[in-house]
Amino acid sequence: MTEHQTQADIDRKAGTQKRGSAALPDRPRSKKLRPLFQLWPYVAGRGVIFWPALLLLLAGVGITLYLPVVLRGIVDNGLANNDIPAINNGFKTFIGVVILMTLITSARFYFMSLLGERAAADLRSDVYQKLINLSSGYYSSLRSGEAVSRLTADVTLIESFLGSSASIFLRNALSLTGALIMMFILNWRLTGVMFIAVPLIMIPMFVIGTRVRKLSTAVQDRIADAAGEASESLEAIELVQAYGQEATRASRFRQACETAFIAARRRIGAQTLMSGSIIFGLFTGIAFMAWLAIQEVLAGRMTSGELAQFAMYALSGVSGFGMLADVFNAAMRTSGAIQRCSEILNEDPDIRAPEKPLNLPSPVTGAVRFDNVSFSYPTDSQRSALNGFDLNIKAGETVALVGPSGAGKSTVFRLLLRFYDPNAGAVLLDGMDARAVTPQEWRAQFGYVPQEAALFSGSAADNMRFAFPEASDEDIINALKASEAWQFLQTKQGLDAELGGRGKNLSGGERQRVAIARALVRNAPVMLLDEATSALDAENERLVQSALDRASDDRTTLVIAHRLATVRRADRIIVMDQGSVAEEGDHESLVKQGGIYAHLAELQFSGT
Numbered sequence: 001m002t003e004h005q006t007q008a009d010i011d012r013k014a015g016t017q018k019r020g021s022a023a024l025p026d027r028p029r030s031k032k033l034r035p036l037f038q039l040w041p042y043v044a045g046r047g048v049i050f051w052p053a054l055l056l057l058l059a060g061v062g063i064t065l066y067l068p069v070v071l072r073g074i075v076d077n078g079l080a081n082n083d084i085p086a087i088n089n090g091f092k093t094f095i096g097v098v099i100l101m102t103l104i105t106s107a108r109f110y111f112m113s114l115l116g117e118r119a120a121a122d123l124r125s126d127v128y129q130k131l132i133n134l135s136s137g138y139y140s141s142l143r144s145g146e147a148v149s150r151l152t153a154d155v156t157l158i159e160s161f162l163g164s165s166a167s168i169f170l171r172n173a174l175s176l177t178g179a180l181i182m183m184f185i186l187n188w189r190l191t192g193v194m195f196i197a198v199p200l201i202m203i204p205m206f207v208i209g210t211r212v213r214k215l216s217t218a219v220q221d222r223i224a225d226a227a228g229e230a231s232e233s234l235e236a237i238e239l240v241q242a243y244g245q246e247a248t249r250a251s252r253f254r255q256a257c258e259t260a261f262i263a264a265r266r267r268i269g270a271q272t273l274m275s276g277s278i279i280f281g282l283f284t285g286i287a288f289m290a291w292l293a294i295q296e297v298l299a300g301r302m303t304s305g306e307l308a309q310f311a312m313y314a315l316s317g318v319s320g321f322g323m324l325a326d327v328f329n330a331a332m333r334t335s336g337a338i339q340r341c342s343e344i345l346n347e348d349p350d351i352r353a354p355e356k357p358l359n360l361p362s363p364v365t366g367a368v369r370f371d372n373v374s375f376s377y378p379t380d381s382q383r384s385a386l387n388g389f390d391l392n393i394k395a396g397e398t399v400a401l402v403g404p405s406g407a408g409k410s411t412v413f414r415l416l417l418r419f420y421d422p423n424a425g426a427v428l429l430d431g432m433d434a435r436a437v438t439p440q441e442w443r444a445q446f447g448y449v450p451q452e453a454a455l456f457s458g459s460a461a462d463n464m465r466f467a468f469p470e471a472s473d474e475d476i477i478n479a480l481k482a483s484e485a486w487q488f489l490q491t492k493q494g495l496d497a498e499l500g501g502r503g504k505n506l507s508g509g510e511r512q513r514v515a516i517a518r519a520l521v522r523n524a525p526v527m528l529l530d531e532a533t534s535a536l537d538a539e540n541e542r543l544v545q546s547a548l549d550r551a552s553d554d555r556t557t558l559v560i561a562h563r564l565a566t567v568r569r570a571d572r573i574i575v576m577d578q579g580s581v582a583e584e585g586d587h588e589s590l591v592k593q594g595g596i597y598a599h600l601a602e603l604q605f606s607g608t
């Protein structure tokens with residue numbers, strides 16, 4: 001197995017395989033069809049679309065079954081008796097029925113497709129609504145790529161099933177049943193023989209059909225490999241060119257394309273065999289049945305009109321059966337997709353409001369306390385990230401958290417923002433346990449500047465109102481001025497400046513200053529700053545430092561500090577090691593102690 005084949009297998013298992021836009025996503029299927037019924041509320045919930053769709057479906061099936069009856073009338077009443085007016089009238093009726101059928105079928109198509117799109121849009125929104133409310137614990141056990149796949153690929157499968165396959169399935173299942181009943185009534189002997197003959201003809205087709213399906217999947221997999229290969233290289237085009245890897249990468253892509261071609265050649269071979277056997281099987285079958293039917297007519301057990309009617313049912317029945325087989329495959333895949341979406345919909349967020357939430361005191365002063373907190377991440381429950389951690393911060397105090405990598409500094413922030421709850425002990429704000437209030441009210445007390453200052457596409461003002469939707473333009477400008485971001489934004493379009501997806505139109509330092517302004521505009525009693533470790537030039541660093549300084553004015557501030565300058569400005573320094581407080585004090589006293597802090601200070605906090 002080559003390296004990229006292995007990667008494709010991993011991707012397929014994780015459901016993140018890239019597909020051509022026309023093809024439906026390849027997602028694991030279910031072995032059961034029962035999950036399909038979970039779609040019922042989404043479908044039946046929209047009665048204005050659902051009932052017309054169902055009625056039109058039934059009417060369409062009824063009229064399709066009626067058409068052969070008209071044909072029998074033409075043959076038996078007109079053709080057999082040489083009755084020209086009867087033939088003409090018969091065909092007028094025939095055309096009338098065809099017009100009605102066209103109208104019903106078109107309307108059915110419209111309503112069924114609409115129903116699929118409606119249900120998919122509702123389902124997609126529900127899944128996203130759930131995803132955005134799920135807690136960090138959920139995401140640490142599910143790859144975020146997989147969550148996105150469920151939102152897009154799985155819902156697309158369901159959408160396509162509801163919009164077309166489900167309708168094909170119902171229509172063909174009903175038509176086939178109706179046609180079989182009519183055929184039995186017309187001539188049960190002929191129908192009996194057909195029951196034996198048709199499966200015999202179809203067995204080879206099914207065998208080859210299964211092979212074609214497998215080979216088609218193989219071709220798609222190989223194409224996905226090639227596409228994966230290409231996008232990986234193109235996403236890192238500068239790196240590829242900088243290391244002079246263009247030729248190697250191009251030749252790897254060529255190889256992937258070649259493998260896809262070889263798989264496609266195999267599929268074409270099987271398809272050729274299949275179409276040959278379909279043509280042969282179908283026409284010999286038709287000839288055999290026609291021969292038998294003519295014997296019935298000659299023996300006087302059937303009229304010519306009944307023969308024509310029978311033939312029409314038989315033909316529609318065979319095609320309906322073929323389609324059912326295809327749709328069955330789609331149903332299995334959809335069933336798997338529904339299972340994965342329902343997993344999300346049935347998920348309960350770990351972090352939720354208590355039954356009777358209390359309110360925080362008003363106003364919140366910002367006194368923060370960790371009371372003997374122990375915590376381990378759900379994905380690594382054996383290891384404690386925090387271990388009997390105690391911390392008492394007075395309102396308005398500025399505390400710097402320092403410590404070696406993995407000491408638990410970010411974990412302190414995650415518990416403060418209540419992304420997780422502690423396993424033991426309590427996190428308190430103004431004496432109130434985080435678990436006693438709603439997560440929304442709790443989090444509203446914090447301004448947060450993460451190390452990776454994530455911004456969103458949209459204007460500077462949009463990004464600022466992300467933290468506080470009611471903020472006036474003046475509030476926003478003041479926050480931007482305080483964080484030293486207004487000056488450079490003015491050289492763009494001020495509040496209307498487009499920041500680009502993830503703020504890509506800004507430099508690293510500018511992004512950080514906008515992120516600090518965003519936290520400031522919230523005007524929350526507690527500020528959480530995770531100082532960026534990324535190297536900034538001296539001027540940018542000075543600007544970010546003064547922004548951070550102002551961010552901590554008049555409010556409780558916890559800063560995960562990586563720079564000596566930040567630490568010196570703090571009222572108190574907490575040195576963390578292995579999930580607990582190892583040392584505590586101000587810069588001078590800690591340096592004198594000659595412990596972890598002294599060592600970090602010596603290294604100027606680099607690498608922490």
Ligand SMILES: Nc1ncnc2c1ncn2[C@@H]1O[C@H](COP(=O)(O)OP(=O)(O)OP(=O)(O)O)[C@@H](O)[C@H]1O
Pocket residue numbers: 140377378379380384385403404405406407408409410411412608
């Ligand atoms: N999502 C997670 N799942 C499992 N373990 C985690 C998770 N996040 C962090 N940890 C572990 O918890 C411990 C504390 O991590 P934390 O991120 O709080 O350290 P830190 O002091 O902020 O480190 P750094 O300075 O490198 O950011 C580490 O051992 C880390 O491996």
